[in-house]
Amino acid sequence: MNAIVVLGAQWGDEGKGKIVDILSCDCDVVARFQGGANAGHTVIVKDEKYILHLIPSGILHDKVTCVIGNGVVLDPIAFFEEIEFLNGLNIDTDGRIFILPNTQIIMPYHRLIDNLSEHKDQKIGTTGRGIGPAYTDKSARLGIQAIDFFDEEILRFKVANSIKQKNVLLKNYYEQESINFDSAICEAMDLAERIKPYVLKDSLFVNNAIAQGRRVLIEGAQGALLDVDHGNYPFVTSSNPTIGGALTGLGISPKAIGETIAIVKSYATRVGEGPFPTEQKNEIGEQLRKIGSEFGATTGRPRRCGWLDLVSLRYSTQINGYDSIAITKLDVLSEFSELKICTSYKLNGIVLDYFPIDYKTLEKVEPVYSVLPGWKLNVRGISNYDELPIEAKKYLSFIEEFLNVPIRIVSTGSERSETIFVNDN
Numbered sequence: 371m372n373a374i375v376v377l378g379a380q381w382g383d384e385g386k387g388k389i390v391d392i393l394s395c396d397c398d399v400v401a402r403f404q405g406g407a408n409a410g411h412t413v414i415v416k417d418e419k420y421i422l423h424l425i426p427s428g429i430l431h432d433k434v435t436c437v438i439g440n441g442v443v444l445d446p447i448a449f450f451e452e453i454e455f456l457n458g459l460n461i462d463t464d465g466r467i468f469i470l471p472n473t474q475i476i477m478p479y480h481r482l483i484d485n486l487s488e489h490k491d492q493k494i495g496t497t498g499r500g501i502g503p504a505y506t507d508k509s510a511r512l513g514i515q516a517i518d519f520f521d522e523e524i525l526r527f528k529v530a531n532s533i534k535q536k537n538v539l540l541k542n543y544y545e546q547e548s549i550n551f552d553s554a555i556c557e558a559m560d561l562a563e564r565i566k567p568y569v570l571k572d573s574l575f576v577n578n579a580i581a582q583g584r585r586v587l588i589e590g591a592q593g594a595l596l597d598v599d600h601g602n603y604p605f606v607t608s609s610n611p612t613i614g615g616a617l618t619g620l621g622i623s624p625k626a627i628g629e630t631i632a633i634v635k636s637y638a639t640r641v642g643e644g645p646f647p648t649e650q651k652n653e654i655g656e657q658l659r660k661i662g663s664e665f666g667a668t669t670g671r672p673r674r675c676g677w678l679d680l681v682s683l684r685y686s687t688q689i690n691g692y693d694s695i696a697i698t699k700l701d702v703l704s705e706f707s708e709l710k711i712c713t714s715y716k717l718n719g720i721v722l723d724y725f726p727i728d729y730k731t732l733e734k735v736e737p738v739y740s741v742l743p744g745w746k747l748n749v750r751g752i753s754n755y756d757e758l759p760i761e762a763k764k765y766l767s768f769i770e771e772f773l774n775v776p777i778r779i780v781s782t783g784s785e786r787s788e789t790i791f792v793n794d795n
């Protein structure tokens with residue numbers, strides 16, 4: 371039994387949480403492989419809304435074991451807040467969440483630097499969760515891994531090293547007070563005591579689970595177009611939400627992957643700064659935001675909204691090799707009498723046959739649209755493909771044919787039952 375990987379195919383917030391939750395009912399293990407508490411994955415069950423930042427969205431199924439992989443940057447404070455939140459809603463988390471030993475830790479000083487650096491440099495519009503500074507420490511070999519919490523001497527040494535570098539930055543660049551070693555180490559020791567019970571000694575837990583035939587689901591955060599290597603740098607996150615990240619972020623082989631599912635929102639959204647060719651800074655964008663409740667699940671920021679962009683999605687497909695698509699929020703398009711889909715870009719009047727990686731070029735492109743008729747019929751809650759209006763089916767076929775990837779799941783609402791499994795009909 372090989373693992374299923376679920377990836378965001380656009381700029382995040384595609385509806386990964388909902389789809390992972392649904393697929394988790396047939397799984398034994400659900401693992402996160404990158405990102406941190408910058409993610410906000412929403413799962414609606416009956417009248418309850420669960421927003422998961424760090425803990426995999428499989429947690430709502432009581433037989434699922436959840437794993438936080440080595441590619442994640444884990445903020446212990448956010449982690450315990452989330453556990454408390456889940457326990458408060460009667461979700462038993464005891465013995466069901468594990469952290470790989472080589473997972474990087476976000477310390478309070480990472481958050482501090484994240485927020486300070488936003489004001490000084492080119493604005494990225496980060497979530498302010500310390501993600502960039504924690505991955506910076508990881509690459510600079512100044513990071514703290516979960517396993518370090520078991521050895522006070524190493525922890526002291528690593529905190530001191532990391533702080534030394536940051537204090538130079540604070541003093542010389544941000545003109546701020548330095549981080550105090552004694553209070554930083556106290557915080558670290560306190561976190562260590564609480565987090566140790568969750569930390570595994572075995573970094574190959576997920577690898578072994580797959581080898582043992584356990585059903586493993588791998589949950590991406592963010593989306594392919596925010597990838598630090600393949601997105602429009604620097605308007606990206608600091609990890610690889612693409613397929614390679616799933617391998618390095620959990621220590622598994624490409625042969626262990628059975629299926630890669632792209633989560634595609636039926637239109638496009640983006641939070642924070644960066645190029646967005648199909649953005650609608652007009653009534654259409656406002657309508658999409660209003661009907662789709664497009665406000666950040668982590669920061670509450672209004673999301674920028676626009677038409678579906680198949681040029682960027684073809685690029686996303688090329689770098690990830692999706693086997694199938696789960697398309698979400700089809701119901702949000704119900705009210706529009708016509709729908710636009712971007713099928714190519716023009717630059718200075720000339721058609722571009724590729725997705726420009728350079729953000730300055732992407733900022734300048736003009737989207738070229740195909741116009742499809744809307745269905746003007748509320749499709750919310752439809753769970754049978756045959757019941758979809760013909761125009762909605764044509765909209766879906768257009769996407770499938772352009773990307774040459776089959777759509778296997780169609781989401782028509784935020785609840786579990788509001789889902790079509792295309793092959794089951």
Ligand code: GDP
Pocket residue numbers: 378382383384385386387388409410411412413414662663666667698699700701702781782783784
């Ligand atoms: P994620 O980060 O990819 O998990 O997505 P978010 O949770 O940030 O944002 C997706 C939002 O859309 C959440 O509020 C979901 O409850 C909601 N959602 C997911 N699927 C659907 C759908 O098919 N229709 C509607 N109307 N809402 C959906």
Ligand code: IMO
Pocket residue numbers: 378381382383384408409410411494495496497498499500501502590591592593596605606607608641642643667
């Ligand atoms: P989920 O998993 C949408 C965006 C931020 C910012 C950029 C860098 O819910 O889809 P960071 O804090 O990561 O350094 O911010 O990335 N961003 C997301 N946008 N969904 C997310 O997660 C995001 N996580 C980060 O808005 O533009």
Ligand code: MG
Pocket residue numbers: 382383384409410411412667
């Ligand atoms: Mg989200």
